[in-house]
Amino acid sequence: MTDRSQLLSALADVVGGRYVLTSNEDVAPYATDWKRSSTGVPACVVRPASTSEVAGVVRHCRELGFTIVPQGGNSGLAAGAIPDSSAGQVVLSLNRMRAIRSLDPVGMTIEVEAGAILQTVRENASEVGRMLPIAIAAEGSATIGGVIATNAGGLNVLRYGMTRDLTLGLEVVLADGSVASGLRHLRKDNAGYDWKQWFIGSEGTLGIVTAAVMRLVTVPRHSVTTLLSVTNLDAAISLFELTQQDIGEALSAFELISAQSIDLIERYAQLKSPIAAGEWFILLEATSSLSGLRDAAEAVLAAGFEIGWVVDGVVAESDMQARQIWALREHVTEAEARRGSSLKHDISVPLTRMGAFLADAEAALETVAPGAGLNLFGHLGDGNLHYNVLLEPDHDQQAINRVVHDVVVKHGGSISAEHGLGQYRVDEWLRVAPDADLRLASTLKTALDPDGLLNPGKILPSKLSHSKAI
Ligand code: MLT
Ligand code: ZN
Known part of the structure; x- marks a missing residue:
């Protein structure tokens, strides 16, 4: 038996044969991002229905040497949930784990499985006069697990904060197949490290979020x-x-x-x-x-x-x-996508530097892409601008990224305000991130996923051997 056929039969034992997808047709929706700008070739797609099944999948992939790409609603903007082209990665979709486990209108919490669709969770909360204030255009397909893995921002961050500010507890399957249970419904909990924060925004590179407790607010009248x-x-x-x-x-x-x-x-x-x-x-x-x-x-x-x-x-x-x-x-x-390809820069700078950032970015862009069209919009109250360059065939994308990000760094900003690094921004982050950020990221990755089983190549390069980080 080849390694792959051994894997397929082991995974079928865990989740049932019909939930291990292998045909090109079945696998296609999980292998390409919604913008169709990134496509991979997975070994297979596996769709577990419970936390213990996720743990079983992790154990088998580890034993047989296949890495794992966790995936929610596949609506991310940095291709963080798309496999590479090696046919050696298993896409682990959480889309069968959709249960709303509990809803507490008094304590204002909701406990849900990772594959629950954001819109469904919001509708459930609103039925009892409560609201999960994560407002993103992809709410009809984004899942709670994906929103947590990317620490999604959106339209109401100004008032309610990012996803990390709304997450009270997590259940996570770790790279060794064990389960970390922390589904606490508490507003205050200072007992030890707040480990859930390590996983929020980690884009599936440190563990697989299987369930969460989210904080709700009242629906304003x-x-x-x-x-x-x-x-x-x-x-x-x-x-x-x-x-x-x-x-x-x-x-x-x-x-x-x-x-x-x-x-x-x-x-x-x-x-x-x-x-x-x-x-x-x-x-x-x-x-x-x-x-x-x-x-x-x-x-x-x-x-x-x-x-x-x-x-x-x-x-x-x-x-x-x-x-x-x-x-x-x-x-x-949507209008930007209909026009043609674009190069997104999801940047933030201190609000007082926004004007200077724009002037410097325009001058810098002129040196590498004279006259380039721009689609500038974003969340001004959060200092977060989507500095999207409308691409033309002769544009040098790497040169554009570099000049824009250099200006971001000059003004004390971030090259990923809310979309995450995924696979699109890894090189640029390695280039501009402070040494301390890279060293701590490597330390955490090595401690939690020493063999690089989980989502390799996202956030950090597959091999942690870059000179700046270690
Ligand atoms: C938005 O704010 O609409 C998205 O985060 C931005 C984008 O598509 O670039
Ligand atoms: Zn945005």
């Missing part, structure tokens, strides 16, 4: 959604400062969309902006259990007009109009 256009970035940042003062903790989104992005949306997503253009557009949302938000938003808008920051603006009159405004923001990525 009131909300106001506003779309504004502003003269320039300084005006956008000044308006953010004013909004923080006057709307404060009720501010739940302060999204930035460039005029070029609106142009792409109008051309490729057939949507229309309801207001006249400025250099930038701002989508401002505030939510609260208390009333009075509309007056507060109108006052901010009026002040912005008076000072000369705001070119045009509209406060949504109905839920329908609010949804139309949000649709503009939510279609930016």
